[in-house]
Amino acid sequence: MKTGAVMEEEIIFQKTISYLLARVTTAYKTVLERHMGLIGLHAGQVFLLLELWTEDGLRQVDLARRLSLAAPTVSKMIKGLIEINLVEIEREDGDGRSTRVYLTDQGHAMRDDVNAQWLELETNYLADLNETERLILPELLTKLRKAYTGADDAEEDQ
Numbered sequence: 001m002k003t004g005a006v007m008e009e010e011i012i013f014q015k016t017i018s019y020l021l022a023r024v025t026t027a028y029k030t031v032l033e034r035h036m037g038l039i040g041l042h043a044g045q046v047f048l049l050l051e052l053w054t055e056d057g058l059r060q061v062d063l064a065r066r067l068s069l070a071a072p073t074v075s076k077m078i079k080g081l082i083e084i085n086l087v088e089i090e091r092e093d094g095d096g097r098s099t100r101v102y103l104t105d106q107g108h109a110m111r112d113d114v115n116a117q118w119l120e121l122e123t124n125y126l127a128d129l130n131e132t133e134r135l136i137l138p139e140l141l142t143k144l145r146k147a148y149t150g151a152d153d154a155e156e157d158q
Contacts, residue, residue, distance in 0.1 A: 086110055
């Protein structure tokens, strides 16, 4: 340490909320990937499907914005979903650059499989939380998401 430098408080990173949140996020992504892999999906593809189940026929640019992902990433996800016949794309009338993404019949049907895997995740991995913790956790996570993104749920969902 330099002479005259002010000694700041030493951070024990492993005890910070940011560290724990990063570890939980990594563990969750691993488990989600495993569960969705059982039905032939990658974890990220599920979130794209969730958007289309809410509003079918979204433009690729809108999917990218809603998912907070770069356009090339969304394009790659869509290509993967086209390959397994869950979505199809159509060019916009009058604008050859803009495409809309639509669920196929198989894409609509996949919702039941995703629901089953999601329910199993919720049941198995949150079993140790008591009722109060289950009520508080979504509020805390929503506050953290807003802090990190600067947007509330209504702004992000548009």
